[in-house]
Amino acid sequence: MAILDFKEIPEAHKGGGEQDKFELFSRDFFEAIGYKIESSPGRGADGGKDLIVKEIRKGIASDTEIRWLVSCKHKAHSGSSVSKTDEPEIYDSLKAHDCQGFIGFYSTLPSSGLTAKVESIRDIEHQFFDSSKIEQLLLTKNECIEIAKRYFPNSYKSWSDENPKVAQIFSSHEPIKCKYCGSVLDRENPGIVVAYTKYDEITNIKTIRNQYTCCIGDCDSFLKHRHRTDGFMDAWAHLEDYFSPLLFIKNVMVFVNELNDPCIEYHEQAFEHEKELLLSSFPHVCRNLTHSETEHIKMLGLVPAFLGGFAQT
16 A cells, blocks of 8 residues: 555646646655756756756776656546656657656556557666655655655655654664563564562562563563562563553653652662663654554553553463
8 A cells, every 4th residue: 555645746737836846856856866967847848858867877997877868747646657648759858868768757657558668669778666666765765754754744744653763862772672582672573571579468568670671472481480489470561562652651650659659669670670661762752653552552541450550460
């Protein structure tokens, strides 16, 4: 399913001062991915070119320059493919502008007839940038992110909310790791936070010790055998809950309230681990909630009990 809606860019024939926006977008796009702009878009008869870009290919003995003629076709609003009749004089246009290659830059895709027509022209190079290829480059190349934000503000916001990146808050970011195997734990490789608690019925004091993060499954099982001693039982929370803005602040408040509770005692190791975990998690929460996190929070509202921020096993 497409992420960027090319219909956010107005149609060329609508006027209103934004009829050139797709061609301007193409200029900014090619400049961002490394081409040099030789001729920018302009209104009026263009002689079969919307843009001319130059590519410099590095060689062992010398560099080679390739001039590309770029033809922009914005058909996202109709959904039609670009046909061979939409590109009538490709070869003549290349010769007229002294270009060695043809680029079709389309908000939909080329028809099979157009593809065959271009491939049949000898002695030229060709490339097609369809909507899928353009989208992939915009969302995967750091140089293109600002262009995606500018030309597709609504689509980009929806995508970035659902694909949050770790914020650059601290000068260096220490990853969260599994205590047993050392694997980095994050959204793609989620883990759990485990702490061991014991309640003294005589003093009414709950003691928390041996807190750590680990992988779900074998690592968790191995560590339980090591730490479930002296009457201490494990309680756990999903590490992902530390990456959700609302649940992060909930965990902060739970920690603060527990420190202020005379009936709760943190061992030094558990106290230090919780502080480090909150610091390491904070860069993950400096952005909007994803849709899945919003639904998860609604679901957690139906869960009847938590023990000190951890789900009791």
